[in-house]
Amino acid sequence: MTRRYYTVGWEQLHRDAKALAWRLMEKGPFKGVVAVTRGGLMPAAIIARELECRVIETVSVITYDEETRGEPRVAKPPAAAGDGTGWLLVDDLVDTGTTAKVVRALLPGAHFATIYAKPAGKPLVDSFVTEVSQDTWILFPWDTEPQFIPPLAKGAAAQ
Numbered sequence: 001m002t003r004r005y006y007t008v009g010w011e012q013l014h015r016d017a018k019a020l021a022w023r024l025m026e027k028g029p030f031k032g033v034v035a036v037t038r039g040g041l042m043p044a045a046i047i048a049r050e051l052e053c054r055v056i057e058t059v060s061v062i063t064y065d066e067e068t069r070g071e072p073r074v075a076k077p078p079a080a081a082g083d084g085t086g087w088l089l090v091d092d093l094v095d096t097g098t099t100a101k102v103v104r105a106l107l108p109g110a111h112f113a114t115i116y117a118k119p120a121g122k123p124l125v126d127s128f129v130t131e132v133s134q135d136t137w138i139l140f141p142w143d144t145e146p147q148f149i150p151p152l153a154k155g156a157a158a159q
Contacts, residue, residue, distance in 0.1 A: 032055030082109075115130065
């Protein structure tokens with residue numbers, strides 16, 4: 001399968017997180033927000049601000065080493081959130097559902113929200129903003145940096 005790349009900049013991430021917060025307004029108020037680290041940290045901060053929620057907890061599940069998927073392991077459980085009842089669980093993306101299944105098992109009572117959702121993981125979240133194809137790899141702003149790219153015409157002439 002050919003992998004596609006979709007680059008998300010800081011401004012778009014902020015707009016999309018705020019759009020998710022709008023959808024979550026009617027679901028709250030929440031006791032707190034649990035950010036799935038690391039990708040859920042920035043969206044959780046934006047959403048917590050928009051929902052005026054000051055209590056933020058984290059859960060760390062390690063599933064990737066760069067672009068290679070491995071077996072999930074909980075590096076830090078969300079101790080303050082109990083079973084998640086009344087809490088909002090936030091991640092940047094639900095992909096295959098590997099991480100989602102782990103955090104759902106830890107926090108079965110939480111409302112799970114992601115900014116982006118792929119078809120395989122979409123049924124595992126309660127709220128999301130944008131669906132992307134399963135073969136799309138999202139490049140988040142914390143994973144990239146601006147660099148010079150030659151014009152398309154120069155690339156086509158070299159081929």
